[in-house]
Amino acid sequence: MTNINIQNANKAYSKGGPLAVADLNLDIPESEFLCLLGPSGCGKSTTLRMIAGLENLTSGQIQIGNRVVDATEDGIFVPAEKRNLGMVFQNYALWPHMSIKENIEFGLKIKKVAATERQTIIEKVLKTLGIYQFKDRYPSEVSGGQQQRVALARMIAVSPDVILLDEPLSNLDAKLRLDMRAELKRIHTELGSTFIFVTHDQWEAMTLATTIAVMNEGRLQQVGPPEDIYDRPANRFVAEFVGTLPINILETSDLAKNPLLNDWVKAIWADAPLDPAKVGSVGIRPETIELFAQGVAVPEELASCSATILDLVPTGGNWIVELSIDGTRLFALKRQVDALSIGASVHMAIGLRDLHIFDTGGDRITASDPIHKCQNQEE
Numbered sequence: 001m002t003n004i005n006i007q008n009a010n011k012a013y014s015k016g017g018p019l020a021v022a023d024l025n026l027d028i029p030e031s032e033f034l035c036l037l038g039p040s041g042c043g044k045s046t047t048l049r050m051i052a053g054l055e056n057l058t059s060g061q062i063q064i065g066n067r068v069v070d071a072t073e074d075g076i077f078v079p080a081e082k083r084n085l086g087m088v089f090q091n092y093a094l095w096p097h098m099s100i101k102e103n104i105e106f107g108l109k110i111k112k113v114a115a116t117e118r119q120t121i122i123e124k125v126l127k128t129l130g131i132y133q134f135k136d137r138y139p140s141e142v143s144g145g146q147q148q149r150v151a152l153a154r155m156i157a158v159s160p161d162v163i164l165l166d167e168p169l170s171n172l173d174a175k176l177r178l179d180m181r182a183e184l185k186r187i188h189t190e191l192g193s194t195f196i197f198v199t200h201d202q203w204e205a206m207t208l209a210t211t212i213a214v215m216n217e218g219r220l221q222q223v224g225p226p227e228d229i230y231d232r233p234a235n236r237f238v239a240e241f242v243g244t245l246p247i248n249i250l251e252t253s254d255l256a257k258n259p260l261l262n263d264w265v266k267a268i269w270a271d272a273p274l275d276p277a278k279v280g281s282v283g284i285r286p287e288t289i290e291l292f293a294q295g296v297a298v299p300e301e302l303a304s305c306s307a308t309i310l311d312l313v314p315t316g317g318n319w320i321v322e323l324s325i326d327g328t329r330l331f332a333l334k335r336q337v338d339a340l341s342i343g344a345s346v347h348m349a350i351g352l353r354d355l356h357i358f359d360t361g362g363d364r365i366t367a368s369d370p371i372h373k374c375q376n377q378e379e
Contacts, residue, residue, distance in 0.1 A: 002065040002161035002194050004028040004051060009060035011046055011218075020046045022218040024060070028211075033188050033195040035209035037202060039241070043218040044198045048164055051196065052087055053080030065161065086160030088168045092151040094139040100150050101126070101135040107158040125153040128190075129183070145176040152187065165197045169204065181207055202242050206230065214238050236362035239283045245320065247356070248284045248330045255282075260326045264305035268355045280360035288354035289332035291321065292347040293339050304349035312337050323348060 009024040021043040028034050036044035049055040051062060053069065061071040064085075069078040094103050101122060108118045126132040129149040134142050139150065148168060155163060165184075169177045185208060188195050199205055205212050206226045214221040214229060214237075222234035233239035239247050255262040265282055290302060298304045310329070311322040321332040321340065325348070332348070340346065357365040 003030045003032075004162065004194065004196075005063040006047075006051075007061045007063075009047075009050065009062065010058045011043075011050060011055060012058045019058075019218050021050070024220055026213060026220060026223065028194060028196065030194055031192050033185075033197065033208060033210045035205035035212045036196065036198045036215060037200070037205040037212050037242075038215035038221075039200055041217075042215040044200075044215050045166055046218075047215070048166055048196060048198050051162070052085055052164055053078060053083050084161045085164055086155035086158060086162070087164040087166070088148075088151045088155055090167045090170055092139075092147050092168075094147060094150055094154075096139055099136050099138055100131065100142070103139070103150055104154045104157050107154060111158060121157050125157050128156075128187075129153045143176075144172050145180065148172065148176075148180055149183070152183075156187065156191065160193065162194045162196065163191075165195065167198055167200070169199075170201075177204070184208060203244070206242075214241065216241070232364070233283075233356060234364050236281065236283070236358050239356055239358070243285060245286045245331060245333050248286065249281055250284070250328070251281045252279055254328065258326050258328050260305055261328050264303060264325070265355070267303040268350060268352055269357065270303075272352060272357075274357065274365055278359050279357055279365065280362065281358045283356035283358065284330065284350060284354065285356075286320070286331045286333040288350055289323075289330070290349045291332060291334065291340065292349065294345055294347070296347070298347050298349050302349035302351050304347040307346055307348040309340055309342055309344050309346060312340060312342060 006024055006026040009021060010019055011021040012019050024047065036047055038044050046055060050057055050070065056077060057070050057072050059072050062069050064083060067078070068074070068076050069083055070076060095106065098106065104122050104125060105118055108121060113121070123132070126135055129152060131146055131149045131153065134146060139147055142150070151168070169180050172180060181204065197208060209226055211223065212226055212229045213223045216237050222229060222238050229238060230242055233242065236249070240249065250261070250265065255265055266276070292298050292304070305325060307323040307325045307330070309321060310324050313320040313322070317335070319334050319337045321334055321337065323330045323332060330348070359365050
């Protein structure tokens with residue numbers, strides 16, 4: 001079990017060129033399952049490769065356990081093979097001419113593990129990952145999910161201090177991804193190793209990680225447990241990137257053009273100690289919007305306003321409800337829509353805890369939570 005500390009890390013692929021990773025400071029405790037999450041080109045894979053020793057830092061320092069493995073000012077660079085890390089790549093990188101057993105044995109031979117001990121380790125990891133019956137087959141003779149298990153088994157066999165995974169599930173279909181997520185969580189629990197997992201898939205990050213680090217344009221945006229990333233996004237980028245159905249964003253300039261919507265939003269934050277002049281936008285997650293049919297009482301702790309249903313879109317387990325508030329569109333996500341119909345008027349309501357408030361620079365403004373009471377705003 002090993003912790004990782006990254007200090008003031010920068011990475012540019014050419015002298016004087018743009019930074020792929022900029023001023024990264026990140027502390028990863030031992031036994032953590034950390035997901036580096038962000039869009040393509042955000043620097044997450046570069047960060048993983050710097051930890052692995054596959055990329056040199058332009059400046060800064062990386063420490064793994066008690067050992068500094070990369071420090072530009074001190075001229076320190078420990079090569080990848082001496083960092084005792086395991087890595088699983090997106091394409092698995094299995095030797096096609098070796099059997100599954102031989103693929104797993106390869107790293108053990110490199111480490112000069114005795115033959116009898118190799119066989120014991122191989123048999124154990126094959127059984128742990130449920131691929132013992134395929135040990136004599138070649139990678140081309142098993143499925144994508146089984147190849148993924150082989151890659152994991154090969155990595156686990158050498159007992160690395162840290163396990164690095166670079167979008168390892170992206171080539172699998174939905175069912176296999178679900179199975180492998182459960183497998184990875186089980187392996188993490190059993191081994192207690194430090195896992196660092198790179199993904200652009202927020203669902204993977206939310207379901208796998210104990211901690212998520214969100215990156216954008218080479219910079220760290222927020223680090224925290226999945227529930228914090230989702231419920232308390234640090235800025236507009238995190239709020240808009242995380243969420244199965246995109247968050248509703250309302251600019252204050254647009255609110256000023258819609259008196260009904262403006263009064264509703266201000267009623268929600270009425271009891272919050274904030275300066276309205278500093279507010280640049282607000283966000284409302286679709287699943288937090290409560291809808292009440294006309295004539296149904298709205299709980300007094302919620303602020304509400306009238307809205308018209310423009311559309312009801314089925315998505316399988318849920319329905320997307322498209323709403324209009326005096327011409328401004330918002331989306332809600334509901335499990336049941338039996339009492340709703342297109343063209344109907346409803347009361348739309350939320351509380352302060354579900355209103356994400358951002359300043360003019362896009363950073364989160366913390367407001368009192370929960371709200372005590374809001375005046376209802378109706379047409």
